[in-house]
Amino acid sequence: LHDSHDVHLLKVGFRADYGAGDDRRSGTDESAWLQETLDKTPYRTKYLPSLPAERGLYVGKRRIRLCSGTRIIGDGALANSRIVSDYVGASFRDGLLWLREPHVVEAWAEGRPAGDVDRGFSHDIELRGLTFEASDFASAAATMVCVRGVDYHDNHHVRCGGIKFFHELELNRRYSLAHEDDPTTDNAVLAGFDPTTPDDLNQAIRISHLTGGTDRYSYTPGDGKAAVAVRLNFVRDFSISHVRMDYCNISGWGGSARPGKGGELRWMRRLRDGYISDVHCTRSNGAIYFNNAHNVKIFGCSARDVSDTAFDFEGCTYCLFDGIHSVNAGNFGISVFYATRGNVIKNFHALQTAEAARLRERYATQRFKPGLGKTLFRRLAGFEDPDFEQDIVLDTGSFVYEGEGFGLVAVDSWVNVTYRNVNHHDVVMDLRAHSNAREQYLQDNRFTFTKPAADGDALVAIGPNSSSYARWQGGVIQSTVEQPSGVIPLLAQGRAYAGVTIVDIMECRIDVPGVDTSILIGDVRRSGRAPGHAFRLHGNLVTAGSRIEILNINQRAGGAALQLEALNNRDLSFSPVDAETDQGDGVARYRALRVGLKATRSR
Known part of the structure; x- marks a missing residue:
């Protein structure tokens, strides 16, 4: 016919x-x-x-x-x-x-x-x-x-x-x-x-x-x-x-x-x-x-003023978001739930303004709590799958927050993440991970802060939760305003109960005026384990007059000292900077840190 x-x-x-x-x-x-x-x-x-x-x-x-x-x-x-x-x-x-x-x-x-x-x-x-x-x-x-x-x-x-x-x-x-x-x-x-x-x-x-x-x-x-x-x-x-x-x-x-x-x-x-x-x-x-998609490719799509999450993969494999743009989502601009394998998110932009927090009220819905409108990206609700490696890639994009306080990139569960060439504007990060976190690769990411945080706030926090590997390569953490002295621009930790976590921080540039400590590293186990987790810091530039500090909680609990290799680290006046061990109560200081969602809010 x-x-x-x-x-x-x-x-x-x-x-x-x-x-x-x-x-x-x-x-x-x-x-x-x-x-x-x-x-x-x-x-x-x-x-x-x-x-x-x-x-x-x-x-x-x-x-x-x-x-x-x-x-x-x-x-x-x-x-x-x-x-x-x-x-x-x-x-x-x-x-x-x-x-x-x-x-x-x-x-x-x-x-x-x-x-x-x-x-x-x-x-x-x-x-x-x-x-x-x-x-x-x-x-x-x-x-x-x-x-x-x-x-x-x-x-x-x-x-x-x-x-x-x-x-x-x-x-x-x-x-x-x-x-x-x-x-x-x-x-x-x-x-x-x-x-x-x-x-x-x-x-x-x-x-x-x-x-x-x-x-x-x-x-x-x-x-x-x-x-x-x-x-x-x-x-x-x-x-x-x-x-x-x-x-x-x-x-x-x-x-x-x-x-x-x-x-x-x-x-x-x-x-x-x-x-x-x-x-x-x-x-x-x-x-x-x-939910449970395979080989689905999404190009050149946008979202504005949406409830819950704008772009979301749940239990998906070998899917792609390329060229996505989100303005105001009640919960997350981009999110990944449950198992993930072979998924890629690239060439993205997500913006949250103060309006995002009002969307649930505007739409008269009680669903999708909490609807804070602060989170640009979130990976959560994952689960361990002993038969398969899990992974995800975020490559080239920007996360921008224009509301009160700071926005958030948060991870409750990672497995083998590659996170590179992402710009962040007034957005804090918490990649300290959860039970199935393994390897983290962060390369050439930029964080810019235009408003003051509070003493004890960690702006960027990384570290896997297994005896595996994390690498921070290149990138910039900078502030256009002077920050309180107790703000921590970069926190890197190891907390896997057994084995050795290796964390590399290479060629990072930190320019956050006012802070006493630019990089805080720590074996934060309180169980007194041996050997200690390992950190290698090479070729980093930190805020002039600031220090690189070791938070050796595991050693004070009777375990081995943190393993450290620190080479060619300098401040922005090009003076050498050595790593110093914290002399105070490391446990109390660590507990007092505000990381992730807590750091997005004013005290």
């Missing part, structure tokens, strides 16, 4: 008279006729031409069912090929148009169907050049279950979201998170998905040029029923581009990323092989985030 205007809806009797009357908010309910037309003419294109201003095809309160081969096209998002609905599709799995065919329900009733799995899917849906209008609110214009071959392009949305995809194993509740946590099982496999081959997913999804959105954050204030531009559950082979929608995000789910629910790296990710570009989300629940 060649693409053509096979069924011209106005020429076969549709009135499309919504908005033509005196009240401008009513018209002939043509839902029954439209439903009959769709049912009887699959694989024939239904054409809705651009209508006179304010006119629309009215379908009342009925949710319209689609079937394989449905093709409805209009004259484009800038025209007025408008379908108007009173149906309130506010719930998560709902929409003005609905695709869930009986043969799909039957095929997956007992799990994966026998024989050709492709028969358990609907096929060939095209919705193009239309305007979808909800008279009140709809979370999506179209929702589809188990489908392959979808084109959704050049559509405008009024008081509704875009398009959603789900899998029948979700709707028939075979996929469940109710099982006990068990790292030896995958909830998706228990539901009926193939354990090794991704041939049972929605696929071949093409989406582009979406505009509009809803007129509010959620259906009713505080209810959590939000709209989406695109939702992808259990999908492979997809592309999304040129999306600008208000109060709508892009999100996806390839299974639970939680430990014991399918998040371990041995299990297959079931949101796969996707490309996203030129997506811009405002005032939504986050911008772009995925």
